[in-house]
Amino acid sequence: MNKTDTSCPVLVIGATGFIGRRVCSVLLRQGEAVRALVRNPKRLDPDLAEHIDVMVGDARDPEILKQGIEQASGVIHLAGPSGWDGLGQPSVHRQVISLAEAFDSALEVAPELPAVYVSTGAALGPCGPDEVIDEQCRNPIPRFLGYARAKREAEDLLLAGAGKSIRWVYPGEVYGPGDRDQVTLSGLKRLLGQRPRVVPAGGTGVVHLDDVADGIVRSLFRGQAGRKIILSGQNLRLREIGDVVLEWSGQDSRFQEIPAGIVRWVARTLGLGKLALGADRYAALYGSYFWFFDNSESVRALGMEYQGAKQAIFSALDWGAKNLK
DSSP: OOOOOTTOEEEEEESSSSSHHHHHHHHTTTTOOEEEEEEEEGOHHHHHHHSSSEEEETTHHHHHHHHHTTSSSSEEEESSOSSTTTTTSSSHHHHHHHHHHHHHHHTOOOOTTEEEEOGGGGGGBOOOTTTTTOOOOOOOOOTTTTTHHHHHHHHHHHTTGGGGEEEEEEEEEEEEEEOOTTTTTHHHHHHHTTTEEEEOOOOOEEEHHHHHHHHHHHHHHHOTTTOOOEEOOOEEEEHHHHHHHHHHOOOOOOOOEEEEEHHHHHHTTOGGGGOOSSOOOHHHHHSSSSOOOOOOOHHHHHHHOOOOOHHHHHHHHHHHHHHHH
16 A cells, blocks of 8 residues: 555544554654544544544444545554453453454445554464564463453454455554553553562563554555564563663662462462562463564564664653653
8 A cells, every 4th residue: 555645534443542642643744634433532632633534433333434434545443442451351352353343344345445453462372481473373372361362353253254455463562652541551650669579470572652653554554465563672571671660760679570370370369469469360460471572574564663672661651750640
């Protein structure tokens, strides 16, 4: 897909979310017209809302989506649950699948429309501590990771249906400014106050919000239908993320790891209070796995360059300290 005629907007589904707002900004900065489908227009930043075409509706309604893609030059689907609260609940699975079903139905009327579906790196399944996950991976996903399992099921649903024009995007753990709902900032703040300084023996790819938003837009314009792209930067163990947080706060202490098997057993049987992890069950169990990503395909195919993990984490904490009490 080449640059669009600005009279034909790019539809952004989920434009009020942490990543969605930044995607809209990137599109506008590149001279694209933007149409945003939102449930609550009050959640749009005023300086953003005045420059885009705002549609109010539920992304689970296929008729609303069909209206949104009418005369659109492309579509980016970011709608879904965010944050850690309740990600393991059955309602999250239902929400993800209903969103995918509506998207599939809408794409039936525009099967050639360039589309991006933003999934999660976790949908590719975890790896070992000395391994990396690439776009071809389809590793087993632990049963408790309902959100990741639902995202994989949604992908299968779309591939079996009208999703032949979709570019698939898998972000790592996204940090950056503007996280007003504290989607990932809450985890950094939890680490800041963690006593004792212990975390599960796991790890994840860390990526700056700006890089993810840029990569999503590049996927729409430069990506190929059916192509999977991982958008992730530096791979860090959780204790290393904790140490970056402490460095930001000016503390010189360090985090220690609790073996993953102990974390999983305690979380399932005794409760996290026994480990003083200060996290909900889902987040602690997720953190006991490794989600290290190979981003070489995004570098090769999209020309991506990633900021360092420290820059991503520092930018999130700096914004939170300035804007949140």
